[in-house]
Amino acid sequence: MDFNKILIRWFSDNKRDLPWRRTKNPYFVWLSEIILQQTQVKQGLTYYEAFVNQFPSVFDLANATENDVLKLWQGLGYYSRARNLHASAKHIAFNLNGAFPKNYNGLLELKGVGDYTASAIASICYNEPKAVVDGNVYRVLSRYFGVETPINSTKGIKEFKDLATTLIDHNQPGDYNQAVMEFGAIQCKPKNPNCIKCPLNTSCKALKDNIIPNLPVKLKTTKVKTKFFNYLVIKTNTQYTILEKRTKKGIWQNLYQFPLIESEQNIEELFIREHNTLKNIVGKENFDITKYNEKPYIHKLSHQHLHTTFWIIESNINYRDSIHIKNIRKYPTPILIANFIEEFFD
DNA sequence: AAGGCGGGGAT
DNA sequence: ATCCCAGCCTT
Incomplete structure (x- = not known):
């Protein structure tokens, strides 16, 4: 047949x-x-x-x-x-x-x-x-x-x-x-x-x-790049936070995320120094920043490994373009962000 | 022709 | 870890 x-x-x-x-x-x-x-x-x-x-x-x-x-x-x-x-x-x-x-x-x-x-x-x-x-x-x-x-x-x-x-x-x-x-x-x-x-x-x-x-025969695959993501998760005393839209081409275009500091190299040490400086300048009574996850999450994509640290910023400042936390789940986000939101908020 | 683009499941 | 999944688009 x-x-x-x-x-x-x-x-x-x-x-x-x-x-x-x-x-x-x-x-x-x-x-x-x-x-x-x-x-x-x-x-x-x-x-x-x-x-x-x-x-x-x-x-x-x-x-x-x-x-x-x-x-x-x-x-x-x-x-x-x-x-x-x-x-x-x-x-x-x-x-x-x-x-x-x-x-x-x-x-x-x-x-x-x-x-x-x-x-x-x-x-x-x-x-x-x-x-x-x-x-x-x-x-x-x-x-x-x-x-x-x-x-x-x-x-x-x-x-x-x-x-x-x-x-x-x-x-x-x-x-x-x-x-x-x-x-x-x-x-x-x-x-x-x-x-x-x-x-x-x-x-x-x-x-x-x-x-x-x-079989089948397949030619060599692309190699994986490592990047370092530091997300700034703002939480105000009135329950507001900031999300930004990724408008540039590349991964997650048009999805939302917390303000991001992205780098090719690990800038953890620099980041800790600077955030301590920031605390002293702004004043701890109005602004406190702490690291959420001690070890970076490694979010694995097919072609990138994202070493991700979330920084929690508790603040009583009113930010422009902030959104109420009760509305945060209305925004489309990468699963990395969605998982964090489920874990951290409410 | 080569590389970028997600996240989950199977081994 | 590595490979694969009812591929497509840009450079």
Whole structure:
């Protein structure tokens, strides 16, 4: 039997019952695909439910503020997805009168929609035979066909896309695409795949050659940078604090945080000297600063390790642009800040 | 072509 | 620790 027939059969027998598989409405499919970019189903599921619940249509999403969208996205990471999702919702609602692009090429014009997502939506919603190539597809195809081209090389990207295109089932492209991905997620896993009970184990090239653990081939990863974050957490006697919006490009764009002193080097010693000086100048009766966490929290991102110290500033000064602490949870923040807020306030 | 962009889960 | 996850965008 053909590769794709076996996979589609396997899919119909083993697929998980997921909410976005119960609809072909492009709004819901689009929403699920954006949420699932670089995100496991288990992690994305609750966010999908929350978005469907709070924004039942593209118009509801379009009419929300970016702060609201980012707040609902909080904790999911890769926040450009949320900003692009919102921008595209406004475009669809207000420029296209709520009508989704009706094919791969039209979908590709949406912000945050690349080859993978356009192929997924076009195949699932419109039966367009565009093959998806995500991390699962790279793994399944590289193993089954024994392809050793690095998946993150220009050559590999084209080679796997072409291979996937020759394999797609033209009668049920959406089911085929989802079948390969589900197969990669559940059966042909990165570590310890269960090849003993695999429906493809009689024809899998990598299994035959005993090189399953070597595939797919991926070129070297980027190295991690260390940065030092000192957050100034103001708490006034009238229960006000200060949050600032990260407007610059880079991590956490448009999310909120406490005033931050960021450095490439550890400035703890300098910081302690200066904050003692500050206490003496301002006067301890109006202003007291203490270190909250004795050991820095190390917040690990995929490409940065943030050594973070929170400094508590108790003060009876009225600051401009301060917010009442009872409103602090309305602001979208990085999970690092959200966790601190839950621990420190009330 | 290379690097930036999150946070959580599996091993 | 290291790798991976229904990738996309900028430089």
